[in-house]
């Protein structure tokens with residue numbers, strides 16, 4: 001049947017060439033399916049570039065692998081010194097802080113940007129506050145594309161400096177993240193390719209985390225994989241990766257997947273605990289782990305559906321606990337941002353609930369670096385603009401007009 005985009009909910013599918021980012025029938029996320037099973041060999045070992053290494057199981061071929069910046073191939077670190085609270089389980093950090101823009105987002109971005117180039121786009125856009133914006137701005141610059149970053153109005157300038165420094169245009173709109181995400185799906189889809197948190201090609205990039213973990217563990221699956229979750233895109237990608245490995249006979253069972261959220265914004269965990277099939281928007285999100293503070297996660301329902309089918313565990317952790325886990329990780333040499341420390345805190349909660357056994361291998365996905373707050377360069381090559389939701393389209397048209 002070949003590669004196609006299939007709805008994660010109603011199952012309807014469209015050709016892989018379609019520009020749709022979500023199902024036109026039910027609105028839920030689309031996902032690539034139909035790779036040739038035999039193609040999944042994982043590591044073309046010697047290849048450094050993610051697109052070359054895993055090209056046969058990605059929706060893009062390696063034509064654009066020159067946009068490589070060093071993404072992926074991150075270490076899987078044993079950390080027994082930080083496993084004191086884990087009942088004898090062995091702790092492993094998949095250290096995504098060493099990616100080119102210091103978060104796992106680079107994996108999805110390299111695939112999404114290559115996908116945009118393959119489709120002939122000269123402009124990419126993203127709705128984001130931090131890590132994803134920096135990632136898209138960097139790869140866009142590398143690829144010679146123009147980048148538009150839409151952020152929600154409350155974001156201070158200093159957080160936008162690491163984005164504008166790559167030359168991206170940042171538009172600050174007085175609207176919340178979820179509303180901006182929805183708007184972005186309708187903004188000039190023929191002219192600007194949006195590569196948001198759970199866009200289908202981004203999910204394909206995230207699944208390479210699963211491929212690498214398996215390679216690094218000699219093709220055995222860990223007992224648990226704990227993922228700090230916001231939109232749900234990365235968790236979906238990691239699950240998809242393990243499922244593909246199992247489908248290809250490279251591992252014989254799936255790990256247990258843990259959706260780890262901050263207690264101050266845990267829409268997926270809350271819905272799961274209450275037995276709901278759809279997430280309910282969090283009214284007053286509040287957590288120090290800003291990278292996972294999404295009150296209406298666009299892949300939340302998709303995660304709930306997946307867990308309904310294969311099982312899963314949701315754990316939410318308090319800010320204080322996140323910060324102590326962050327310090328514990330730093331004490332063994334890994335400086336994560338609060339979101340990246342959420343998995344360790346969640347592992348400790350699991351241990352306290354009797355869910356971990358001695359020798360269980362627990363992989364924590366350390367999604368992003370602690371070293372994100374940098375002073376702003378005096379003169380930024382990119383522009384930072386402000387506008388209202390009604391002005392956004394005009395603002396974008398103007399941006400498209402200047403080159």
Ligand SMILES: *Cc1c(COP(=O)(O)O)cnc(C)c1O
Nearest residue numbers: 131230231232233234339367368
């Ligand atoms: C984006 C991000 C997450 C959340 O990933 P989702 O795919 O949105 O669930 C977690 N941690 C860090 C550091 C991030 O940048």
Ligand SMILES: [Zn+2]
Nearest residue numbers: 007010023026
């Ligand atoms: Zn659908």
